[in-house]
Amino acid sequence: MEKISLDPVDRRILAILQQDATTPISEIAERVGLSQTPCWKRIKRYEREGLIERRVTILNREKLGLDVTVMVAVRTAQHTDEWLQIFAEGIARIPEVVEFYRMSGEIDYLLKIVARDIADYDRIYRKLIHVAPLHDVSSSFAMQEIKSTTALPLAD
Known part of the structure; x- marks a missing residue:
C-alpha cells in the first residue's frame, strides 16, 4: 500500500476531523488558515486516496x-x-x-x-x-x- 505524504496543513485538518468529523468545512478552513474551497478539496482528496476510510459515530459503551x-x-x-x-x-x-x-x-x-x-x-x-x-x-x-x-x- 502506497503511503501518502502529508504537509502540516494536512495534518491539522486530519487532526480536527479525527476529533469531530462533523466539524463544518468553514470552521476547519479557518482553524488551518485556508479558504473553504481548498480545504474541501483536500478533504475530498483524502477520501479519494483512501486516507479517510469512513466517518463514524462513537457511542458511549x-x-x-x-x-x-x-x-x-x-x-x-x-x-x-x-x-x-x-x-x-x-x-x-x-x-x-x-x-x-x-x-x-x-x-x-x-x-x-x-x-x-x-x-x-x-x-x-x-x-x-x-x-x-x-x-x-x-x-x-x-x-x-x-x-x-x-x-x-x-x-x-
Whole structure:
C-alpha cells in the first residue's frame, strides 16, 4: 500500500476531523488558515486516496450498558488458510467482538469483546468456542480503561 505524504496543513485538518468529523468545512478552513474551497478539496482528496476510510459515530459503551471489556487470547493447533477463513467468518458474525487481530508469539489471535456483564460474556464465549476448533482460550477482564482513542498520531 502506497503511503501518502502529508504537509502540516494536512495534518491539522486530519487532526480536527479525527476529533469531530462533523466539524463544518468553514470552521476547519479557518482553524488551518485556508479558504473553504481548498480545504474541501483536500478533504475530498483524502477520501479519494483512501486516507479517510469512513466517518463514524462513537457511542458511549457504558450508557448502552456494555460495561465489561474482555481481552480474549486464542491459541489454535490449526494454521491453515481454510481454518482461518472459517474462524474469521465466524468471528465476523459476533457483533460483540469489536477488535480482532492475528498475532505473532505465543498467542495466535487476540479479540476485544464488549459485554453487559459476566453472564453476557459467558453467552458470547459459548458462541466463540463453537466457531472453529480452538486449542486454548484465555479471557482477561479490563478493570479500568485508562486510555482509548481512535485518533492516530499525525507526527511530522
